[in-house]
Amino acid sequence: MTDTHIFFVADGERLEWQSWLLAASLAHAHRGRGDVHLYAYASPDWLEQVGPVTRAIYAEAGVDLRALPESPNWAKPYPHGNKIVAATDHRGPGRGIFLDTDMICLKPLTELADLPATHIAAAPEGRPTWGPDDRWQRAYDHFGLPLPTSRVRLLRGDRPEHLPYFNAGLVAMPEDAQPDGKRFADHWLETALDFDHKCKIANKRPWLDQITLPLAIARFGYTAHVLDESWNHALSHRGSAIDQTPDAHILHYHRFMFLRAAPQWPGILQRFFDLVPRAQHPAATDRLREMNLLP
Template identity: 75%
Template sequence: MADTHIFFVADGERLEIQSWLLAATLAHAHQDRRDVHLYAYASADWLPQIGPVTQAIYRVAGVSLRPLPAPPKWAKPYPHGNKIVAATDWRGPGWSIFLDTYMVCLRDLTTLSALPDDHVAAAPEGRATWGPDERWERAYGHYDLPLPTTRVRLLRGDRPENLPYFNAGLVAMPESPGAGGKRFAAHWLETAVDFDHNCKIANKRPWLDQITLPLAMARFGYKAHVLDESWNYALSYRGSDIALTPDAHILHYHRFRFLAAAPQWPAIRARFFEALPKAHHAAARAVFEQAALLD
């Protein structure tokens, strides 16, 4: 099994606080796995401000804190692009898995590292937030590519079939070089920057990362490994159904109130405080109380 490099962006106070739970749950799901490596990225401006609770949980969880690489020149500011920028950092051979910071991990993710090196793995988006097909035809046409013949089934609502469109909250990518000797992350960033500047098409933001993910795959010969919902299970706006949340690989909660309503939350919270050194419990509890995460 290849090494697995799991990384996230904790740039700013909100993402940093969310990363406490992600770091703790990643460490718990991969305990005693020496082939799993965890990384958090923050900008040079935020790194000196990383707080003591964060430093403590990263230390216990084995998270390496790294500076974000220099961003490209986007057409206009695009914070969502930090995930693609972080992906370009070299962590070592094997596979890298990006995770949104407002996630918790319930199960081992390393089976993704056994995929062929010409695959990229992601789960379909919940809804067709960018489209319609005519717009995708222009997007692929920008690279002289035909529309894909394959379809994915979206994961929310009536779950219609759709052109390949993925939630960029979890993306697993090979670190081995592909076309032109470049890694997939470099191809994704190159595609995103070019599309941002040069494709005259509406409503790129905030979906530029998700638009250019399948475009980068198509441009450089990667196959999409379509993950099922358990790999990126969205908790938002499920109403009373949230009580039926399965023990998925990843819970993607977006807002703390959705996580607090999930049946897994009490165990997640308990394991977090078991891992966190007691000297930091009061500070963490104060934050959780403000976020309505404590009973």
């Protein structure tokens, strides 16, 4: 059985608080699975500030709290790049799955571990937030790559077809080394740093991670495994249609107001408090109120 390593970044107060709900949901969805391992990453400075509620929740959920590897030399500060940096840490053989902290897991993610070792799985982005096509042509030209002939269907609006472009909130990747001795995370970081420093193109931030994800896939001979919307279901800006939330693996809520409006919220909240040690309930309740998740 292939091990599944699910990891997220909880660097800073907001991400740390969000991670409480994510960690509890991951623990519930994978209860009793010895082949599933959970990890949280924070910068060395923030590790010293991680509070007792967080540590208690991580202990109950089986989350291994680790220091982020050393930040690379981005052309200018790029906090979004922490997901790529976290991915480069060594967790053991199997399949790694990165998740944004503003997510809730409702179903096991273990079937992603059964993908071939060269497959990188992600769901398409909702809208064409970076482009247009001539920019993508220049991006692929920078690495001497042909513009892909394949297309993905974006997940919001009128769902147009688009060059491969993925939401980097969930990325499943092999943890094992490839023939060159590097893992996909190393290839992604190498590609992102090269593109950041050497490709003279506008508006790289905050989309540098999402721009370089398909570029790294193409550059190093991986296969993009296109996930459907149930693996990264965005709750934001759906209005009354939020009540039509499908039977998703992952809810990606972006803002707390959207999570509170979701029909799954009462169950998510109940499972959260079922996991949190009773001694930590008052402090957890106060923080959820600050997040506008409780009245």
